[in-house]
Amino acid sequence: MMTKTPLRHYFTDQLWNNNQILVAILGICSALGITNRLEVAITMGLSVTFVVACSSFFVSLLRYKTPDSVRMITQLAIISLFVTIIDQFLKAYFFQLSKVMTVFVGLIITNCLVMGRAEGMAKNVKPLPAFFDGLGAGLGYMWVICFVGIVREIFGFGEILGHRVIPLSWYATAEHPDAYANFGLMVTPPAAFFIVGIMIWITNTLSGKDS
Amino acid sequence: MSSIKKPPNNSYTFSFIVILSFCCALILSLLASALKEPQERARDLDRSRQMLQAAKLIDPQGHFLIDGEPARWEDNRFVKGTKEDIATDNEVLEVFKKRLRPALVDETGKRYTFEEAKINPSEYVIEHEKEGYAYLDHKLIYEILSNGNNEVSGYVIPVNGYGLWDAIYGYLAIETDGNTIIGITWYDQKETPGVGAVISDPAWQKGFNGKKLFGETSGVDLSRVPVGIVIVKGKVSEVLGDSPKAMSAVDGIPGATLTGNGVTKTLKDILNQYRPFLIRLTKEGR
Numbered sequence: 001m002m003t004k005t006p007l008r009h010y011f012t013d014q015l016w017n018n019n020q021i022l023v024a025i026l027g028i029c030s031a032l033g034i035t036n037r038l039e040v041a042i043t044m045g046l047s048v049t050f051v052v053a054c055s056s057f058f059v060s061l062l063r064y065k066t067p068d069s070v071r072m073i074t075q076l077a078i079i080s081l082f083v084t085i086i087d088q089f090l091k092a093y094f095f096q097l098s099k100v101m102t103v104f105v106g107l108i109i110t111n112c113l114v115m116g117r118a119e120g121m122a123k124n125v126k127p128l129p130a131f132f133d134g135l136g137a138g139l140g141y142m143w144v145i146c147f148v149g150i151v152r153e154i155f156g157f158g159e160i161l162g163h164r165v166i167p168l169s170w171y172a173t174a175e176h177p178d179a180y181a182n183f184g185l186m187v188t189p190p191a192a193f194f195i196v197g198i199m200i201w202i203t204n205t206l207s208g209k210d211s
Numbered sequence: 212m213s214s215i216k217k218p219p220n221n222s223y224t225f226s227f228i229v230i231l232s233f234c235c236a237l238i239l240s241l242l243a244s245a246l247k248e249p250q251e252r253a254r255d256l257d258r259s260r261q262m263l264q265a266a267k268l269i270d271p272q273g274h275f276l277i278d279g280e281p282a283r284w285e286d287n288r289f290v291k292g293t294k295e296d297i298a299t300d301n302e303v304l305e306v307f308k309k310r311l312r313p314a315l316v317d318e319t320g321k322r323y324t325f326e327e328a329k330i331n332p333s334e335y336v337i338e339h340e341k342e343g344y345a346y347l348d349h350k351l352i353y354e355i356l357s358n359g360n361n362e363v364s365g366y367v368i369p370v371n372g373y374g375l376w377d378a379i380y381g382y383l384a385i386e387t388d389g390n391t392i393i394g395i396t397w398y399d400q401k402e403t404p405g406v407g408a409v410i411s412d413p414a415w416q417k418g419f420n421g422k423k424l425f426g427e428t429s430g431v432d433l434s435r436v437p438v439g440i441v442i443v444k445g446k447v448s449e450v451l452g453d454s455p456k457a458m459s460a461v462d463g464i465p466g467a468t469l470t471g472n473g474v475t476k477t478l479k480d481i482l483n484q485y486r487p488f489l490i491r492l493t494k495e496g497r
Binding site: 073077092093 | 220223224227228231232235238239242243246249250253254256257401404408411
């Protein structure tokens with residue numbers, strides 16, 4: 001970061017060019033684990049965005065004060081502070097969602113992309129760029145898992161956000177056993193593995209990395 | 212960056228970490244105390260909903276029910292409603308208070324009120340929620356009151372035990388014959404997401420509706436017959452066919468045999484504690 005980069009560049013770069021899931025291949029675990037419903041994917045995306053943006057900001061704020069030997073511990077303490085905040089908040093105001101998300105909220109602490117941003121960007125730049133970098137990374141992560149969530153919910157349940165999109169009359173019944181049926185694989189994590197894999201392939205082709 | 216890091220200084224590093232930990236701890240404890248009330252309210256609301264769901268007074272989509280048909284809460288009773296009438300949080304809490312009445316039973320199966328036992332219900336419920344109520348001298352039950360009058364139309368028994376990984380907690384609603392299941396819900400579990408966690412899915416819980424705890428009761432000595440309710444491995448129709456045991460068997464969850472075994476054991480253990488009470492009910496029912 002020797003040359004001066006405009007603030008918005010930090011933000012847009014993370015959304016597409018350096019997307020954490022599609023380019024850096026980070027944060028895959030939760031992308032596979034809890035994307036079978038769009039609602040859960042949105043909540044997870046927002047939670048991660050909040051945690052990355054805020055923790056990047058504070059890591060950057062403390063970057064001259066932090067002794068190098070305890071750098072990682074400091075980052076982890078800041079990250080876990082925000083994860084706990086979001087976890088408590090969900091339990092208080094979105095109880096049903098927090099029941100569905102179970103351990104995955106707590107596991108944001110170990111999501112590589114959060115620490116990756118703190119270590120790779122935030123500790124080297126000023127607080128504001130760090131914040132926008134984190135915001136972009138989180139939202140970049142969010143749009144990818146939301147896309148996976150939409151695909152999985154349509155084909156796995158025939159619904160979007162709990163509203164039916166594939167009409168029930170299309171479904172196979174005793175009289176028409178050859179009609180449409182939900183794609184059972186889509187409900188399970190391996191489906192996300194295939195979808196994310198195909199998305200990474202497409203991004204690589206588009207950016208010309210795939211030779 | 213042009214900044215030159217200070218040479219490592221142990222006391223500086225040490226005090227930095229202490230201050231950082233202190234700040235984090237302070238923020239979190241302030242937050243925890245500020246959010247305690249809404250969290251407890253959310254948890255209570257969920258428990259109330261789950262118990263009403265087991266008793267078939269509300270469906271998972273949030274409609275109150277009269278005999279399975281959507282209803283509305285008006286003037287302290289359910290009236291016929293439409294699919295558009297979704298229960299609000301306050302209505303759920305109110306219905307929970309009005310239609311479910313906590314009571315106690317002892318080891319002989321005698322039923323009595325909290326006032327008769329001189330116990331404060333809310334303190335009692337909170338104090339024993341972790342270890343469950345089945346092994347206490349005063350065991351907790353909830354009486355389901357009929358719509359509009361205070362006749363008891365069923366009972367809810369809190370059940371708890373162990374699944375595959377950790378403790379599971381639920382509510383089992385039974386009819387006044389002491390044998391037929393109205394419904395069941397599991398409100399707290401830490402089973403494998405997508406596999407064992409299916410026990411909290413209303414679609415699977417539906418499999419319990421109408422099943423018998425003891426199978427056929429007429430002419431049977433209920434103090435000896437084992438609790439029959441069981442989660443089978445696979446589908447009931449394939450495993451048991453038309454045998455009388457199918458009356459007490461529920462379809463297993465694919466890939467979650469051990470969670471299923473845990474649920475079976477939980478129900479057996481808890482119902483054995485409540486057995487004198489259930490025997491009394493079957494006698495009264497005849």
